[in-house]
Amino acid sequence: MYLIAAIVAVGLIIWGIAALAGAGRKPAVDSTAYAKGDCFVDFDAAATSGTTVECSQPHSAQLVGVENAPAEEAYPGREALEQRAGQLCKAPDIKLPENTGNLKQSSAYPSQEGWASGDRRMDCYIVTTDGNTLTASFLH
Template sequence: MMPAALLAALFLTSGCSIWEIERGEDGQVLRETAADVFDLQKGDCLNDSQVVDAAELQLTDITLVPCSEPHIAEVYVDVQIDGDGPPDAARLTELFEEHCVDSFTEYVGTDDPSAAAALKVTSFFPTEESWEQGDRLYQCLLVSIDETPLVGSAQDLATS
């Protein structure tokens, strides 16, 4: 199991994208593209260094890149959450364990910690402000432990 890692708050101000993201038939990003955070989806790779070690992060736009190019993070969980209000600290811990930790093994293809030892996990979640605007998106991201850019997708990393 991965230890609980950095949690980052995602402040979303708009659900409308102003950028067109060019994706292949498999849904993967084809070229570096500025994007709204609402455009992030499972399998996307992004190049925003503040994702790595921000204790509280507020992003409205990000840079998506093809996973074959050097990148800072990769989205591996993309789920909608429910509730009467934004998740509190206890609910964030629960969401992290339920989604980020439990899905890590499936995504990278092994439960052997040494196979993915260069990776750590972070998450994006609704803030109070973004929750009021309808944000219910919870995402888990893989990042490099030593901040070395990743190249290639981490999906099935251990089996390749």
């Protein structure tokens, strides 16, 4: 009987620790559903989904800019899309800390094939090179 109680107690402790470790995390989100202001744990720009958290929780990236080009716009080319996506990280509502040595900008934009399939979305992320060490939003 004591053995069963001990096993149950250990199980509850493990469950509690696992629940606390995931506190603030939301289920994985498809990359097409990312929204401006989302903060990500273990961000991977090439992934088709990511785990979002409240920006007050430790995270490694934040989506700070989104633009959707008009459906009738002709494909402007990779370099033009890269430049447009990069400009999204220079919006006036973005406030970076004084020391930005551990931050970089990461942009996402459609390929020519994606554009032909109707993808017109450009994103710009601020990403830390130090892992999940950010604990505030860059948007103000």
